[in-house]
Amino acid sequence: MAVEVKELLEAGVHFGHLTRKWDPNMAPYVYMERNGIHIINLYKTAAKIDEAGAALAKIAASGRKILFVATKKQAKDVVAEKAGDINMPYITERWPGGMLTNFVTIRKAVKKMASIDRMKKDGTFNTLSKKERLQVDRLRAKLEKNLGSISDMTRLPGALFVVDIKREHIAIKEAQKLNIPIFAMVDTNSDPRQVDYVIPANDDASKSIDKILTYVSSAIAGGLAERKAEKEASAAAKGDAKPKAKKAVAANEEEE
Template sequence: MAKKLEYKDLLAAGVHFGHLKRKWNPKMAPYIFMEKNGIHLIDINKTLVALDEAAKAMKGVVRSNKKVLFVATKKQAREIVEQVAKRTGMPYVTERWLGGMLTNFSTIRKSIKKLNSLEKLMKSESYENLTKRERLMMERKKEKMEKVLGGILEMNRLPGALFIVDIHREHIALAEAKRLGIPVFAMVDTDSDPTSVDYPIPANDDAYKSIELIVNYIGDVIEEAQQERKQEKEAQKLQAEENKKRAMDEGADLENAPESHDEEE
């Protein structure tokens, strides 16, 4: 079960540290507790409420068997986001957001097919017959494609939701998701607009510890929902088997029942 985060956990990770006052977005005002030394501090109690709301909605997405696409291309978020995405079996983008990754998904799928074909070719006998230079060029092309597409290779359809670290930086991903009506969960710092996100989580989106805490929590929530879905499916399967057995037993009882004859008058 996902460990419920507490006030002290968020405080220790520096989730409350926002940006300089001059960089703030006025729409973040409801989530700002105070200003200290020219820096805005986020109200952690509001973050805890937001995390609860996000967790409930995230569970709904995962239990309906939809994928959550993790997006974080900033240096301090890449590693942890990739780890959590891989742990939960979810797609991720940590290198560069390709314009049209969602809005032009069919073209992205073609690029993924090209990469898969390239991988097959490199395992075939014909690859060995190529010159050293041709093989090197092919390897470089594969590496380049894998860097950008590696995290979405198994994403066969549009995701059910996005989880973004820093909507300011990932504004293209956010715009594409909004255009397609895909719900967005995101860590939102004091320099961003929380109203542009379906489930904003007011938090420091620059510090590694803050990102690690929130992303790991979201990962735990996803795993919990996956487990609940698995148990649900197993329970449904058992129920279906019981119903089938009961129907067969009832059918057998009817076949073996003695025939009743009306008495002649």
């Protein structure tokens, strides 16, 4: 999907923060100041979306997961929808401390959730007392709220995509410790040096977040389609090879 500067403009991606709240390291991405607000250079935003999109498509094509992180109100629903559409994990509630650096513990919590589901399927759940069932249901609901979308994530993600790096600073630090590439929407009040792939953009308006994530999710979908096509081609090649091998064996037997 080609990035249109006009679309970015209409979505308000160019609106930064008040000039007194800015981080000087964002200077290369600032176009001008208007009425005490920094205006982001959308041509640079478009170029950075293309760069990030290409890198994310490669990660998706390799079969690794991209974990989306956005706990602010304006981003929650947008991220859940866009990440869900491309079957990628996401965190839209509170970031569970140690989500990456203590992944083994997080996996235990996910397994606990799976075991409760098994209890309900095999009838064990019905043998519990009313009080115990209530406690188990509460635990399941709590786990679902915090970890629901990452229940299929069996290993560390290949990358993180973050909306608002100031708010999600714990997630950023954990990814940095583990050398997990960080992609992020970075507003004028944040330090872009913390991120591997910076997308300078307004991270406070849902319309802006939606527009950026539309481009990003489209790039990831392209990577996933490429992976699927390669798998199908490989399977077809193997299928063609079998009849040929059988014919060769039959020919050898006839010669003998």
